[in-house]
Amino acid sequence: MKILVPIKRVVDYNVKVRPTSDGTDVDITNAKMSINPFCEIAVEEAVRLKEQGVATEVIVVSIGDAKCHEQLRAAMALGADRAIHIDAATNLEPLAIAKCLKALVDKEAPEIVLLGKQSIDGDNNQTGQMLAALWNVGQGTFASEVKIADGAAHVTREIDGGLQTLKLKLPAVITTDLRLNEPRYAKLPHIMKAKKKPLDTLTLDELGIDGATRVKLVKTAPPAQRQAGIKVADVDALIEKLKNEAKVIA
């Protein structure tokens, strides 16, 4: 069984991103870049499925400029077998990304596409569901547990009310939530080995994808700032403030 794992290069989660001063974009020059945390969890899960003998090959794919080779190599250091870079603008929208992945699925015929539920830059949470629609397969989103048995994927999902378990016919799309696993750290020999693993590049033209923007970013602004508050000395002072100043308790 082949597993395809799409990954994204994003601003590291520790960086506090701000709008540019002209309010047209976000200021991420010189920001530390990393593999999106949810994507890293997807790579880890795919590698574990290979270690369990469920998967035979793990292919990572990233869509963006050539800088994403860094994240593709990092994913191969975690255990992915080979990588595909789809050369495109870094701001391709989820629908266009899903179309790229569908084209790749047609070429590679994986049984599972395992990807992060959202990337922490755009916070869209769309790509997996869109791919599942275009591919006409089942979707197991926000997964906190994945088991492959009897030719089906058993996916436990984190939902607002608790947990839900689905059985998906294969092929299927699975998107990861944070508690699915804790990714390993790459060891030096694996990092060295990853440098020699195959990394192919494809273009949007080769895949027949139109990357035109449909939702234009017209403005960026900082969120409403909160007034700096005060420190209270003790519980009595806190209760007094909540009752008489904020009037949020009776």
Add this chain to the structure above:
Amino acid sequence: MKTLVIAEHDNQQLKPATLNTLAAAAKLNQPIDILVAGANCGAVVSQAQAASGVTEVLVADSDYLTHQLPEDIAPIIQANIGDYTHVLAPATTTGKNLLPRVAALLDVQAISDIQNVLDANTFERPIYAGNVIATVESSDSIKVMTVRTTSFDPVAATGGSASTRTLEAGSASGLAEFVSEELAQSDRPELTAANIVISGGRGLGNGENFELLYTLADKLNGAVGASRAAVDAGFVPNDMQVGQTGKIVAPDLYIAVGISGAIQHLAGMKESKIIVAINKDEDAPIFQVADYGLVADLFDVIPELTSKL
């Protein structure tokens, strides 16, 4: 030019998030219909008819829709898209699961988590864990959007008198099958709808200590939430997580107990009206957003607070 709102429900109750979504829809100034898709969901249909501002309730009531799987519901929306120019659902795990699938079937780019409607094509939404508010303009003919419910005050649940229209029944996709569900049972108000939320973090130390927060919450008729660290450590279940990747809350009063205030946590609660932080580290970043900060050991002050209220 009409708007379709997707009702969130459990076949018995229309979820309050639907009323906030109707409020976002109302800002588009065009007729609003609601889709109720489920099984034996007549009670929900009646509630949807009564909701303020609804013209027509589209009803897809069939056994195969019991668990409302997106593989089954997305094609129903696609088949009935007619002259709807906007399709809205709450940005809950249900809405987030369904709407991108609908958008892809309609070949449009979905817009997630809108927090403001500027005009029929232009919306505001948070990106980068809410550190940036983006204004985005869609050129697609149909806008498929999830709505950040805390940004819109709910419409009235009663007073409406919408008509109903039964949709032609489809059949199960066979792609996905419901196996089981483990839903948290609680007598406390729902986290996203509560006026008061008390959240605990890693500082609580273990699951038993959350009892301190439950006791306080019961005194205040509040809900209890948690940071990711508390959920990951197994103190409490995942449905209590507040933050970028958990629930978004905006109560009148949010009390953060033993929570440091990471960006990802703030993303889920910084729209609260009043924020109280209780933390023994006076430099914890949570104090930068707190209206009232109390530098103290939670194990001393939470019991004291509970007894004095």
